[in-house]
Amino acid sequence: MIQKITFLTLIFILFSCSTEHSESNTSADNMYFPPTDGSTTWETKSITDLGWNVSAVQPLLDYLQEKNSKSFIILGNGRIVLEHYFNGHTASTLWKWNSAGKTLTSTVAGIAAQEGLLNLNNKVSDYIGTGWTSAPLTKENLITCKNLLCMNSGLDDSLGDDVSPSNLKYLADAGTRWAYHNVYVKLQDVVEQASGQPWNTYFNTKLRDKIGMESSGFWYIGTGANLGLKIYFSTTRSMARFGLLALNKGKWNGTQIINEAFLNDATSTSQNINQAYGYLWWLNGKSSYHLPQTQLQFSGCLIPTAPNDMFCALGKDDQKIYVIPSKKMVIVRMGDAADSSNMALSDFDEVLWQKISALYP
Template identity: 75%
Template structure:
């Protein structure tokens, strides 16, 4: 009788454990909810530790040493919206501003998309619909081929060898719009298009429709060039403002449940926008493509834009190594601001390759 009782109890215990195990295996995996910092101007921003992520703490200091060596002023890593790393170097701090340079092109692309979402413009329309004819010095028939989408995609066909000035005399014909990719400051005319279409100044529309919606610093500003810098429009902000924009971009234009930018437009912006440069969207650079072109060259280069970085990454890149890297597969945003890592460069250098080797060491 004792044996029967013992066998019964053991069987019951086994079935109980098996049932508990099955329930554990069947339990849904809980995904951490995306975090968004408040937009009320407070300094509150939740953090997540390297340890909590299960990342490699030993890889942190080599990364920071490299960043400092390479003239970095600020560096932020977000995962699921929370700050994992935030570091300042070489006399910089969280309150100080720095220029985005061409990384700010993505701000213009985003605001253009917002204006389209509001029905103020259509990127498939020709630029002269908004600015009138004569905004270039090309023949009218050629000028009327240039759409807003061509400016977003860098295939306007205008001469990219004449500097940053976008006055009509400096915007000259080289090829029909859509047939030639060339990195050109003419994209900045989109700011005029938005101003004309909205009936507001570019600054006012940008501030109310983007900056204030995601809590970027209210004292950030656009520098508009004069003299030899005529035609430049460069945004200055603190590093957390850039990180906020990166977080909006990670979430495809949605901020904490509020749609700032239409997701369809955002998906277009972060995918190949034309047939020539596979690694270029609407003023966004794209990793993981089969080939790419660099600024100031017509040379096609085979391979990934940044071979050491995740293939699904899209990024805003600016002169002197201003970086907004967005990696959806890792729910990660990486920001770097500062002076040129090595010699002056316009978008990419081996700095990106080495930097991503060191970032990858955190989580591999």
């Protein structure tokens, strides 16, 4: 279970979530998109030119180094403001997204829906057949594609990452219980059946290649206790490209990759149990939240030290994509767990955001 309630957290919860600073200088430039032709070209903007606090850079990098980071990028209006690699990791090294990659599945499912290949309100069994769980058929047929996006399938989340039918057991009716569960990966099977294409092919042609994510990225398919689980590996810059697409409401350099309406829904509260959860995206600035592996509701916002309007892709061992529309910023962190192993969130997020906020006015 994530150890989220610390003295620091309690102090912040007594107050409202972080209010935004005045709009940073990143907003003065036009949005930039790096080329999608395989070039390594990517425009930069220096911290000095932005009028940011240069003296805050080294404390941030020192903290990232101390906390087992492998890479860190800040984009402002699409340009690289800060990029740093640690402990032998490089710009070409692949690393796992873990559950931050859930947002890739959400986005690709949304693309398939906008192409008319599937209806998110339809039950999952319409696409992959019955018996994909061990729940009674009447209960299985309550589970829609949208329930998988919202994490309210009602399936038992205590049985581990194996998503074979025997391990997907009924616990509550779909829509009545929020629980963080890797059953979301069944959406990839839905897309395969609806499109008539292998998941990798559809993902590559509809998303990866269109925004220039490197072709070296790949999906690892779990076995044994992780049977059926798929985890994406990529470079840090590929992760940043995806964050930039999300920042720009699904549009890449004038081309709408995923429609804005879907992305707005995906980054808004998706159900009435966990305010801080959209369609596989985490949402800051809400009055309460739930965390993986617990049914407790916590008061206050997800990351009190971060901007209220931030939404994020969060993965085990502190894989992060932070998207901050008010700042036109995307921030990526990849690495090993900052402290003890965790599913998505840790106290690292709060301290990291104190360090990030010291950078800009």
